[in-house]
Amino acid sequence: MAILIIASHDRPDWWARELQQRDPDLDVRIWPDVGDPADITYALAWKPAPGALASLSNLAIVFSLGAGVDHLFEDPDFPAHVAVVRVVDPYLTAGIREYVLLHTLRYHRNQPALDQQQRDHVWDDRARELRQADEQGVGILGLGELGQASANALSNLKFDVAGWSRSPKDLPGITCFDGRGGLDALLGRSRILICLLPLTPETEGILGAELFSRLPMGAYLINAARGGHMIEADLIPALEDGRLAHATLDVFREEPLPGDHPFWDHPQITVTPHNAAITDPRSVVIQILDDIGRHQRGDALSNQVDTRLGY
Numbered sequence: 644m645a646i647l648i649i650a651s652h653d654r655p656d657w658w659a660r661e662l663q664q665r666d667p668d669l670d671v672r673i674w675p676d677v678g679d680p681a682d683i684t685y686a687l688a689w690k691p692a693p694g695a696l697a698s699l700s701n702l703a704i705v706f707s708l709g710a711g712v713d714h715l716f717e718d719p720d721f722p723a724h725v726a727v728v729r730v731v732d733p734y735l736t737a738g739i740r741e742y743v744l745l746h747t748l749r750y751h752r753n754q755p756a757l758d759q760q761q762r763d764h765v766w767d768d769r770a771r772e773l774r775q776a777d778e779q780g781v782g783i784l785g786l787g788e789l790g791q792a793s794a795n796a797l798s799n800l801k802f803d804v805a806g807w808s809r810s811p812k813d814l815p816g817i818t819c820f821d822g823r824g825g826l827d828a829l830l831g832r833s834r835i836l837i838c839l840l841p842l843t844p845e846t847e848g849i850l851g852a853e854l855f856s857r858l859p860m861g862a863y864l865i866n867a868a869r870g871g872h873m874i875e876a877d878l879i880p881a882l883e884d885g886r887l888a889h890a891t892l893d894v895f896r897e898e899p900l901p902g903d904h905p906f907w908d909h910p911q912i913t914v915t916p917h918n919a920a921i922t923d924p925r926s927v928v929i930q931i932l933d934d935i936g937r938h939q940r941g942d943a944l945s946n947q948v949d950t951r952l953g954y
């Protein structure tokens with residue numbers, strides 16, 4: 644039994660070190676130094692090269708090194724019989740919660756406009772619209788691990804929080820909507836809209852002109868999910884005609900965001916480099932080793948992805 648790390652952009656040595664510190668007897672290999680591919684039972688992967696996983700004939704589980712698994716299913720040769728496990732980790736959840744709080748508060752306090760006032764040497768203490776947190780409708784697309792943690796944190800700050808999911812939910816302090824039929828109601832009340840959906844065929848391109856047109860005029864958008872959720876060509880027109888006031892984007896269709904991309908310099912867009920939450924190997928290898936133990940005992944895995952749904 645050997646473990647292969649396929650994560651060329653994501654600190655493979657660190658993952659190997661953390662695994663071996665916890666169990667020095669583990670046979671850990673780093674792509675592309677696979678040795679005999681038939682030795683590999685488990686893979687830890689982030690954006691693996693297409694076909695890499697399919698080349699491992701005895702692969703039983705692939706552990707996504709992030710919460711999202713879309714990067715695995717992008718591979719047309721992804722081996723359908725292999726179990727997929729994703730990260731659910733308190734530090735990752737905390738990272739997203741912090742990001743959502745930071746940027747929601749920034750919008751609630753009208754900080755982008757105040758930053759501009761400072762650049763223009765303008766003192767206007769009435770520039771901030773007087774709207775209390777409980778009058779601020781915040782909508783969260785996705786009420787899973789990260790959406791619920793963010794919704795609860797915002798609700799604790801007294802924001803008027805609603806969320807949207809595929810299946811119905813009943814969460815204290817959060818107004819819950821579900822399914823295509825529930826989306827309109829969520830959008831209509833969301834002055835600040837936060838995307839925390841997984842990227843699947845159903846959610847690809849959801850953030851586009853049609854959805855923006857159903858938000859209150861001058862709404863704010865925070866996308867901390869995936870770049871594929873956004874129809875990028877629709878964003879700047881929505882900002883320029885006032886439909887949206889500002890957008891904060893952590894994720895993009897192409898990452899790193901190309902140097903000549905118009906989002907970099909747009910005054911109504913904040914760009915962050917896909918770092919809303921970063922997987923911490925020190926914490927996540929504990930979960931991975933626990934799941935390997937479960938697999939070897941024949942027990943159910945934790946955080947196994949439903950590959951039919953894609954999340």
Ligand code: NAP
Pocket residue numbers: 709710711712735739784785786787788789790807808809810811822839840841842843845846867868869893894917918919920921954
């Ligand atoms: P999760 O626990 O699987 O939750 C996903 C939520 O989305 C669930 O509430 C699910 O509904 C809902 N959903 C899925 N498809 C839907 C659809 N078609 N219509 C309506 N709702 C739908 O995922 P998570 O752990 O919260 O993570 C969400 C995403 O965040 C990840 O997939 C990843 O792409 C992104 N992420 C980004 C960063 C970053 O640094 N920017 C870090 C971590 C994660 P049900 O509850 O009904 O299943």
Ligand code: GLV
Pocket residue numbers: 708709710711712730735920922
């Ligand atoms: C990061 O984007 C993740 O999916 O964890």
